[in-house]
Amino acid sequence: MTESVRHDIPADLLQPLWLRSRESLADDRLIYDPVAAAACSQCSLKPECLKGNVSQQQLLHASLALICDRQVQQFLRRHPDGRIVNLGSGLDTRFYRVDNGRCRWFDIDVGENLLWRQRLFHRSERYRMLPGSTSDLSWLQALPSMSGAPVLVLCDGALLASSESELAQVVQSLACHFGRFELCLVVAGDLCQSPLASKMGVGKPFGHALRDPQRKMLQWLPWATAVGRYSPMDSACLRWKNWQRWLARVPGLKFRMLPVLLHIHL
Numbered sequence: 001m002t003e004s005v006r007h008d009i010p011a012d013l014l015q016p017l018w019l020r021s022r023e024s025l026a027d028d029r030l031i032y033d034p035v036a037a038a039a040c041s042q043c044s045l046k047p048e049c050l051k052g053n054v055s056q057q058q059l060l061h062a063s064l065a066l067i068c069d070r071q072v073q074q075f076l077r078r079h080p081d082g083r084i085v086n087l088g089s090g091l092d093t094r095f096y097r098v099d100n101g102r103c104r105w106f107d108i109d110v111g112e113n114l115l116w117r118q119r120l121f122h123r124s125e126r127y128r129m130l131p132g133s134t135s136d137l138s139w140l141q142a143l144p145s146m147s148g149a150p151v152l153v154l155c156d157g158a159l160l161a162s163s164e165s166e167l168a169q170v171v172q173s174l175a176c177h178f179g180r181f182e183l184c185l186v187v188a189g190d191l192c193q194s195p196l197a198s199k200m201g202v203g204k205p206f207g208h209a210l211r212d213p214q215r216k217m218l219q220w221l222p223w224a225t226a227v228g229r230y231s232p233m234d235s236a237c238l239r240w241k242n243w244q245r246w247l248a249r250v251p252g253l254k255f256r257m258l259p260v261l262l263h264i265h266l
Contacts, residue, residue, distance in 0.1 A: 009091075009116055011048035014040075016061055016157075017091040018049055023062040030062040030237055031069065035093040039120040052203060059239050060201030060258065063232035064186060067261050068156045069098055071184050071230075076100045079150035085143070088134055088158020091116060095127055104149075108132040108139055109158075134159055134170055140177045151181040160188055160259060164208040168220045175221055175266055182227070183264045187213045189256035197257050200243060206259075213255065217262055227263035231255055 020036040023029050072094065076082055080102045086092060089107035099105070104126050107117065111131045118129070132139025134155075153174055159167055167187065174183065188206040191197060210216050214229045233244055233254040247253045254260075 006044040007042055007116070007119065009043050013091055013113060013116065014043055014045070015049040017043075017093070018045065019054075019058045019061045020065060020093065022054075023058055028237060028239065030059075030066045030235060031097070033093055033097060035096040035121065036091075039091070039093075042120065053199065053201060056199065056201035057203060058201075059237070060232055063235045063237070063240070064156065064259060064261065065094075066235065067230040067232065068154065068184060068186070069094060071261065071263055072098050072152065072154065075150070075152045075182060076103055082150040082152060083146050085151065085153045087132075087153060087155040089113070089117070089129075090158070091120065092156065093121070094154075094156070095124070096121070099124075099126075102126075104128075106130055106143065134162060135166070137170070137173050137177075140173075146178070151178055152184060153178065153181060154184045155186065156184075157186045157259070160186065161207045164210070164216075167208055171217065171220055175224070178266070181266055183224075183262075183266065185217070185262050185264070186259050187217075187262060188259050189213060191253075191256045192259060194257070200258060202258065211256060213260055214262055217264060221264065221266060223266065225265045227265050229255060229263070230261040232258050232260075 017036050018040050020033040021040040023031055024033045024037050080100055082103050084103055084105045086107045089109045090113055095105045107129045110133050114129045114131060130139050130142055159170060187210055188208055190209040190211040192202050192206055192209060214226055218224055218226060231254040233240055233247060
């Protein structure tokens, strides 16, 4: 394909896709994402994608993607016919990585991002895209009835730019709508904007900084049960080895220095 017909995708949308494509070529890769690699072959790489410590950003992004993948896979092992609602999907390719052939998947994002998804990814009869955002939750009413079906709501990074009050409003609104469901949410620790965190791959500033994200979440949802919290540092990848050794000196620091995944059951 010639350069002139490549898709000109915004850098903030393209970079995560490109990082997963790049990770797929690593000998010690954490995830294998051929769909991302195929999509990137159609896209023009932006100079902004190359800014910063790309190798460390790639490791952090792949580690977060891996722990999110594992939580979805475990949910689908328990509930093969479950429903996955992926909020702020961007150019996420998780459906293609973890699909079990039976689940129903809903990707939610703003309209222009969904247009890029339609151009780059193939369709599935069990996969549906709905326009919506984290700031306007009216899309919840457009979802089909899920009464009685196991539901997992996943938000892999889309709420990192939200303030603490905005974050609380979204999770409480989700809880009111779904009632009983599982929530997997990536949030930022209170040291994510430190110079050290930047060296570990954290990029643009986040809208909130939570010292104890799990405790804060249970304050907002006091009837919920914490299933687990997961740090990118939990990966066995040797590329994290030096950082793991250093952070092990201070218990709990790995949940404050990097974005973490919280798994909550309501």
